[in-house]
Amino acid sequence: MVVGTGITPFGELWEHSLRDLGIRAGMEAIRDAGITSSDIDALFVGNMAAGRLIDQTHIGALIADFAGLAGRNLPTVTIEGADASGAAALHHAYLSVASGLHDCVVVGGAEKMTDLPDPEVTEITATALDQQWESFFGATLFSMYAMMARRHMHEFGTTREQLARVAVKNHRNGALNPAAQFRRPVRPESVLEAAEVADPLGMLDCAPISDGAAAVVLCSAERARRLPGPQVRIAASAQAGDTLSLSSRRSLVGFDATSVAMERALKLAGRSRKEVDFAEVHDVTTISEIMAIEDLGFVKKGAGGPATASGMTAPGGELPVNTSGGLKARGHPLGATGIAQIIELVLQLQGKAEERQVPEARVGLAHNVGGCGATAFVHILEVA
Amino acid sequence: MVVGIVSYGACIPRYRISSEDIARVWGQNPPLIGKQLGVFSKSVPSSDEDVVTLAVEAARTAMRRSPVAGDMVNAVYVGSESHPYAVKPTAGIVAEAIGATPNLTAADFEFACKAGTAAMQSCMGLVGSGMMDYGMAIGADTSQGAPGDALEYSASAGAAAILVGKKNLIATIEHTCSYTTDTPDFWRREGQIYPQHGGRFTGAPAYFKHILACGRDLMKAVSTGPGDYKYAIFHQPNGKFPLRVAEELGFKPEQVRPGLLAPEIGNTYSAAVPLGLAAVLDIAVPGDRIFVTAYGSGAGSDAFDITVVEAINSMDRTGPSAVRSMIERKVMIDYATYAKLRGKITMGGASR
Numbered sequence: 001m002v003v004g005t006g007i008t009p010f011g012e013l014w015e016h017s018l019r020d021l022g023i024r025a026g027m028e029a030i031r032d033a034g035i036t037s038s039d040i041d042a043l044f045v046g047n048m049a050a051g052r053l054i055d056q057t058h059i060g061a062l063i064a065d066f067a068g069l070a071g072r073n074l075p076t077v078t079i080e081g082a083d084a085s086g087a088a089a090l091h092h093a094y095l096s097v098a099s100g101l102h103d104c105v106v107v108g109g110a111e112k113m114t115d116l117p118d119p120e121v122t123e124i125t126a127t128a129l130d131q132q133w134e135s136f137f138g139a140t141l142f143s144m145y146a147m148m149a150r151r152h153m154h155e156f157g158t159t160r161e162q163l164a165r166v167a168v169k170n171h172r173n174g175a176l177n178p179a180a181q182f183r184r185p186v187r188p189e190s191v192l193e194a195a196e197v198a199d200p201l202g203m204l205d206c207a208p209i210s211d212g213a214a215a216v217v218l219c220s221a222e223r224a225r226r227l228p229g230p231q232v233r234i235a236a237s238a239q240a241g242d243t244l245s246l247s248s249r250r251s252l253v254g255f256d257a258t259s260v261a262m263e264r265a266l267k268l269a270g271r272s273r274k275e276v277d278f279a280e281v282h283d284v285t286t287i288s289e290i291m292a293i294e295d296l297g298f299v300k301k302g303a304g305g306p307a308t309a310s311g312m313t314a315p316g317g318e319l320p321v322n323t324s325g326g327l328k329a330r331g332h333p334l335g336a337t338g339i340a341q342i343i344e345l346v347l348q349l350q351g352k353a354e355e356r357q358v359p360e361a362r363v364g365l366a367h368n369v370g371g372c373g374a375t376a377f378v379h380i381l382e383v384a
Numbered sequence: 385m386v387v388g389i390v391s392y393g394a395c396i397p398r399y400r401i402s403s404e405d406i407a408r409v410w411g412q413n414p415p416l417i418g419k420q421l422g423v424f425s426k427s428v429p430s431s432d433e434d435v436v437t438l439a440v441e442a443a444r445t446a447m448r449r450s451p452v453a454g455d456m457v458n459a460v461y462v463g464s465e466s467h468p469y470a471v472k473p474t475a476g477i478v479a480e481a482i483g484a485t486p487n488l489t490a491a492d493f494e495f496a497c498k499a500g501t502a503a504m505q506s507c508m509g510l511v512g513s514g515m516m517d518y519g520m521a522i523g524a525d526t527s528q529g530a531p532g533d534a535l536e537y538s539a540s541a542g543a544a545a546i547l548v549g550k551k552n553l554i555a556t557i558e559h560t561c562s563y564t565t566d567t568p569d570f571w572r573r574e575g576q577i578y579p580q581h582g583g584r585f586t587g588a589p590a591y592f593k594h595i596l597a598c599g600r601d602l603m604k605a606v607s608t609g610p611g612d613y614k615y616a617i618f619h620q621p622n623g624k625f626p627l628r629v630a631e632e633l634g635f636k637p638e639q640v641r642p643g644l645l646a647p648e649i650g651n652t653y654s655a656a657v658p659l660g661l662a663a664v665l666d667i668a669v670p671g672d673r674i675f676v677t678a679y680g681s682g683a684g685s686d687a688f689d690i691t692v693v694e695a696i697n698s699m700d701r702t703g704p705s706a707v708r709s710m711i712e713r714k715v716m717i718d719y720a721t722y723a724k725l726r727g728k729i730t731m732g733g734a735s736r
Contacts, residue, residue, distance in 0.1 A: 014589045118583050195413060195420075 001224035001384060002232045003217050004033025005343045010212035010331030011181040018054055018112035021213035022063040025336075026108050033217040034228055037069055040217075041102035043076040046089030046109035047335035052124045054112050063108070082128035082370030083284065085109060086214070086338020087239075087377035094237045097218050104223055108215035109340070111333035121209050125334070128371030130245035142206050142285060144246055144372045146198035149287035151252040153200070155302065158290065160200055162305030164191035166286035167204045167328055169314050174325025176356040179340075181210050181331030191286075205286040210331030214339035216346070224384070230350045231384040235363075236268035237377070244374045253302075255373030258295035262367075265378035271363060273297055276380070278348060278358045279319060280341035282369040283326040289313075292367055293321060296378070315356065323348065323356045338377065341366040345381045387512045388553035389690070390452060391699070393445025394662040395438045395524075395543045396649055396710040399428040401722045403537050409719045410532050417537060422623020425714075426540035426650025428722050429526045435464045436474050438543035438655075439524040440481040445705045446520070446545040447482050451552050454483025458516035460490040461506055463499025463654045465572070465579075466526045467492050478522065496570060497619055498680030499523060500544065500654040505560055505686060507548035518549040525653035530578035531728055538622055540650030544658030554696040555665065555674070558689040559606045563598035570681035581681075590683050591621065595629050598685030599677045603633075606689050610634035614672040617643035617660040619679035621651045635675070642667060648711050654680075661690075663707035668692040 006028025008021050016024075022045065030037060043064050051057045060076030081088035086109030093107035113121055122142075126135040129144060152158045168188050174180035186204055194202035224231055240260035243249055250256060266272065273296075281296070283289035290304035298319055299307040307313065313321035324330045324344035327337055345364035347353045353361075366379045402425045403418040418424040429438070439462050447454060460479040467474045475490035484490075493499040493506075500523015507519030524543035529535030548557075569590035572579035582590075595618060603609060610616070616639040618626040623646045630640045643660035645652075652659055657678040664674055669692065676688040703709065723729050 012584060012588075014585060114585070117580070193413070193416060195416070196411070 001219055001221055002234065002342065002346050002381065003219050003224050003227050004029045004035070005216050005346050006032060007179050007214040007340060007343050008212050009179050010210045010333060010340070012114050013211040014114065016211065018050055018056065018059070018110055019062055019066045021112065021211060022059070022108055022110040023067045025110065025213035025215040026063065026067055026106055029106060029215040029217050035104065035217065037067070039104050040074065040106055042096060042105045043074055044089040044093040044105060044107040045076070045078045046085035046338055047078050047111060048080055048082055048085045049124050049127065049334060050112065053121070054115055059110065081375045083332065083334040084338055084368040084370035084375045084377050085335040086340070087366070087368035087379065088338070090338060090342060090379065091237045091239055091377060093218055094234055097220055104217065104219040106215055106217055107339065108213060109336040109338055110213035111335045112211050113209045113333060114211050118209060133245045133247065140198070141371065142201055143198040145285040145287055146201045148252050148291065149200055149285070152287060152291065155253055156305065158305035160192060161188065162309050163200070163205055163286040163290070164188045165308045166283060166289045167191045169308070170283060170322050170326040170328040173315065173323050173356060174329025177325050177330060180325040180329050181208055182325070182329045201285055201287070207284045207327035207332035210333040212331055212333035212336045214336045214343055216339060216342055232346045232349045232381050233384040234379060235271065235382045236265040236380040238264035238268055239375070239377050240264065242374050246372050254291050254295045255369065255376055257373050257376035258292060258367065258369065259297070261376045261378040262296045265380050269380040271380060275363050276319065276365045277361045277363050278323060279321050279365040279367065280324060280326070280344050281321055281367040283322055283328050284332060284369070288369070289321065289326065296367060320358050323353065323358060338368040341368060342379060342381070349381060349383050386556055387508045387548060387550055388556035390518065390547040390549040390552050390554065391446045391450030392547065392662050392665055393442040393449065393545045393705065394659055394707050394710060395441035395445070396659070396707070397427045397429045397433050397438070397541050398713060398715050399430055399717050399725070400425040400714045401428055401717055401719065405719050406536055421537055422647055423538050423650050424647055426538060427542055427652065428717060428725055429541040431725055433541065434468045434526055435462070435466050435524045435543070436468055436477050438526070438541065439474060439478050439522045439545065442524065442543040442545040443478050443482050443520060443522060446547045449699055450547055452518050452547065452549070455487070457482065457484040457518045457520050457547070458488045459507055459510055459519035460484055460488060461493055461503035461519070462522045462524060463493035463495065463503045464524050465494055465496055465499065465653055466528065482520070495684060496680035496682050497621070497653045497656055498678040498684060498686055500658045501678035501686040504546055504548060505562070508557060508560060511548055511550055517551070518547060521546045521548055523654035523658040525655055527651065527653040528578050533578070535579070535581065538646070538651040540652050542649060542652035542655040542659050544655050544662045546658055546661070552695065553693055554699055555690050555692045558691060559602060560686065560688045561598065561601050561605060562684060562686045563594050563601060564684035565594070567683035569683055586681065590681060591619070591625055591679050592629055594683050594685040595619065595677050595679050596632060598687045599633050602677070602687035602689055608689065612673055613639060613675040615642055615664045615668070616640050616675040617657055617664060618677050620644060620646035620656050620660065623647040645711065659707060665692070665696070666701045666706050666708065668696065670694045670696060
């Protein structure tokens with residue numbers, strides 16, 4: 001059960017260090033859950049690259065220490081799965097509670113990215129790719145997605161305008177999210193005119209460089225009954241993997257890891273796709289969201305562009321996607337993203353999403369990808 | 385203490401390169417880049433133009449237009465981040481060129497883009513305290529931008545000289561104040577050819593924070609509001625920031641545009657605010673009040689409250705020495721010529 005959430009604003013948080021952000025999100029989650037720090041059995045932290053971004057590893061111990069918990073000798077662990085580190089941390093935290101080992105844990109995700117110049121950050125995010133076969137030769141995360149976009153356009157006739165619709169939708173959603181990095185709508189023309197990142201992707205097709213942290217408190221169903229509601233259950237926490245390098249894959253137009261994780265998640269939750277009311281998907285680029293709704297099986301392969309253009313994934317559509325603004329507008333502090341997605345699910349399921357509330361939201365799905373699809377997580381949450 | 389401006393002079397190199405030309409070379413969107421930065425072309429120093437020659441030219445104009453003889457100038461301070469020598473003062477060469485030697489004090493200043501205004505404040509202090517009658521403050525730069533870096537669109541060259549004194553004033557400086565912190569937004573280490581910068585960190589926590597604080601401090605100290613000024617001059621690293629910071633302080637674009645030269649000549653660094661001031665003094669009439677706030681990375685701001693007085697009418701402010709005519713007197717060059725002039729082409733074994 002998810003019993004508490006805490007999130008910092010995402011963005012260029014010049015005044016805040018990683019430890020500062022991690023503690024803020026964690027303490028807010030603890031307060032929100034109505035527990036005290038003495039109730040916590042363990043801390044799980046998702047972080048991708050603090051070792052290179054701020055020369056600091058051992059993030060779990062760091063945050064526990066500066067949150068004043070060192071004296072409790074808590075077990076802490078930092079979990080890395082590229083930019084799916086947040087979902088990976090949640091997965092392992094979930095397993096620790098489900099197994100009965102722990103009764104109540106805090107799971108957070110945090111990243112501090114703006115201390116370094118942009119080109120260095122680009123190199124660091126490219127470490128999620130295969131160093132020997134990809135990043136060594138100059139590939140970056142966005143250049144890989146650009147190749148996938150080109151192939152998707154070639155095979156299915158997906159258009160530049162359809163890609164832009166993803167950014168326009170997610171910026172419009174982000175404008176309604178107080179924690180979002182970009183709280184402003186963008187025009188389709190602005191997306192098409194924006195500076196080129198990797199053809200055909202421009203600046204507004206790509207998730208930004210962000211600082212931020214997010215945390216949730218998980219506890220057993222039995223323990224949760226003693227806490228105030230409304231409560232949200234993790235119905236499924238599933239992961240799948242694939243080859244690290246894109247060139248070894250069966251296909252360039254989708255992620256098998258996403259499809260397999262989705263099948264596993266639906267089976268674990270005992271649910272069908274039709275029961276999913278809304279989703280947060282890994283829109284690290286606009287093509288990523290189009291491929292995600294296909295790989296998750298909400299539309300058939302190749303139909304993601306037209307489906308997006310038809311408004312299917314917009315608020316009020318058949319399946320609202322990324323009501324938070326997604327990685328594109330909420331921001332993408334690598335390790336924090338997976339947890340931020342879960343927080344959006346919880347707010348929607350509790351009916352607390354204010355202006356961006358999906359009516360009668362009962363079942364929500366979060367999809368978090370590491371790098372270029374070698375790791376994918378699908379979480380399904382439902383009203384308890 | 386009535387201290388003010390006795391005379392001024394400017395110098396802008398003739399060569400220009402367009403932002404479109406630079407964008408084309410680096411695979412950026414040529415028509416869009418100028419619009420995004422608000423910089424459409426920038427000045428480029430020729431092979432015989434450096435901080436010394438630009439500063440001398442500006443200082444000579446200032447001397448020629450003033451009733452002050454060279455040997456009456458008791459201080460020469462040159463602010464720049466591109467002094468030709470790491471050790472050997474630019475100021476001494478300039479002092480010699482305007483006939484101020486040997487009975488004067490001289491030194492080179494460095495505070496990123498606000499070294500020129502820091503020199504003005506030093507001259508104000510010396511003159512105001514009665515230690516001397518006249519001091520020459522110069523901001524001059526041939527600034528550097530690494531090939532392909534965002535700075536390449538703006539880093540340009542120019543100089544402006546302000547002769548500070550208590551007598552023969554064309555404008556009085558009512559007040560000055562500064563706002564300084566340790567903020568690492570832009571730097572160049574010893575021995576490095578090109579500076580580094582903190583990308584977007586150069587915006588909100590650097591340029592905007594310091595200018596807003598310093599500008600507000602100044603208006604508070606002299607009990608004025610934006611409406612009291614005919615002109616407002618801000619540091620101009622591009623064409624966008626000055627208009628945005630002006631709006632935040634409550635100034636209107638028409639107060640800013642006469643002193644906003646970045647769209648046509650780029651960011652002249654230490655010369656940017658002194659040149660903007662020179663452009664405004666070229667057209668100002670007695671009674672006009674001018675609000676000035678400089679910014680230098682690292683970081684700090686200097687603000688000035690200036691009022692133009694009657695004597696400005698007897699100064700010859702037209703002709704080739706006027707800032708506007710220097711801006712219009714231009715020769716467009718291509719990227720290859722620019723690369724050669726700026727020493728960006730590595731010559732096999734030969735020195736540049």
